Amino acid sequence: MCKTAMNETKESGQPIVSLIMPFFNNKELVGKMIDSILANTFEDWELLAIDDGSSEETLAYLSHYTADSRVKIIKRETTPKGAQTCRNLGMAHAQGQYWMFVDSDDYLTPACIGTRVEWIEKRQDLDFMVFPSAVYINDVFEPHAPEDIFGYNVHNDDLKGFARRELPFIVWSNIYRADSLRKAHLLWDTKLLSLQDADYNVHAIMAGLRYEYAYVAPDYGYRIRHSQGSVSAKICTPEHFKSNLYASVKFFKTYQERFGHKYDRFIYEGVLRLYNRVFSNGINKQYAVEMVRIVKKYNRFYGTIMALQVFSTLFLEKILPKKLARQIPMALYLFNLDKRKKNISKRIKPIF
Structure with a gap:
């Protein structure tokens, strides 16, 4: 055949x-x-x-x-x-x-x-x-x-x-x-x-x-390249902010239409990953607040948690370096992300 x-x-x-x-x-x-x-x-x-x-x-x-x-x-x-x-x-x-x-x-x-x-x-x-x-x-x-x-x-x-x-x-x-x-x-x-x-x-x-x-x-x-022309670099630029917000809305809609709220936590974590990537050196308040609004619209619980994380960062930026101010409210998420990365790397090794 x-x-x-x-x-x-x-x-x-x-x-x-x-x-x-x-x-x-x-x-x-x-x-x-x-x-x-x-x-x-x-x-x-x-x-x-x-x-x-x-x-x-x-x-x-x-x-x-x-x-x-x-x-x-x-x-x-x-x-x-x-x-x-x-x-x-x-x-x-x-x-x-x-x-x-x-x-x-x-x-x-x-x-x-x-x-x-x-x-x-x-x-x-x-x-x-x-x-x-x-x-x-x-x-x-x-x-x-x-x-x-x-x-x-x-x-x-x-x-x-x-x-x-x-x-x-x-x-x-x-x-x-x-x-x-x-x-x-x-x-x-x-x-x-x-x-x-x-x-x-x-x-x-x-x-x-x-x-x-x-x-x-x-x-x-x-x-692997990090020039201004690469997509991995552009994703952190203001011109991509609107697109990133649209992507988050689309994921919530797509998953919820099929699975209800089963994947809400993971989509929220996906928004956090994007948030930590684009705001690696300080957050854009307007963009961050819009991220919170989107998460809260589709899941009030996770939206409230993210609101606390964002506003804690805005407060901490007044007394701490911007990177550290972002990382402290995100500590549990960043810890679990690092743990998952290490576990995935361990599972990949035997395949080679």
Whole structure:
């Protein structure tokens, strides 16, 4: 059955796998990512590189890659600007039987695409599969990194992990069956400037898509960088505040519509994680108060607790360094977060 499906795809001239990759400038990093894709031993793929408004210099630099007919550069002409719009555009153009969403500054091991196809071909009962990742630091693939690795089956409840913003997997951890995403009408939310991966995967799970984890060596390198252009840095900027608030509201609504108040505590903890991340060096009172309002709207108990935490911080900032003033009211949460991180790291080690 698996071989027949692949043969039918080959006979139609369509690729087995479509890789969907938004990009915006950073020409050298984009080029390195494309190089890693070209180096894959599995060759029946197409790369849909969706340009999010890059400079002519970047486009000129990358143009030679299209000499390989599998590499297609597509300009985004719709709004809004952003990776989520680009991914939707890529999905509209994708011809592959399977889809992989990849970031333009990361790294694929030479066996990545082939391994994923091999595993999901064996599991025709699944809609997607999750694969372990590593980190990519200074152009070095680090499979044994202590953090920022995803795709390991170490959470007792993946939905709980996503609610807490402690992500069990990222979209680039996965290979998706294209027909499954189409049937579920799963598109990227263009209102989200960040936190998009969790949103997409939560909706995939809630749509009933079946998935399992693959127990193989890490095959994807998540590049660690903290420049102003990276999403991990932008999430802490004022331009992302509105999007982050929207993401919190959406999570409460999505979970409560399906599960009632079962996950409220974990969504509250997810808001706390976002709060501690964006306010690492002092809080923005207006933004923090809005976070409290949202939590209180969907769960009065946790909203009241968060209000006490925020207003305690505002008081302590008058007498203590801002970082310490934030950490003291959050001490129990930060302690438990650190404990969970260590437990997850311990559970990951035997898999290598």
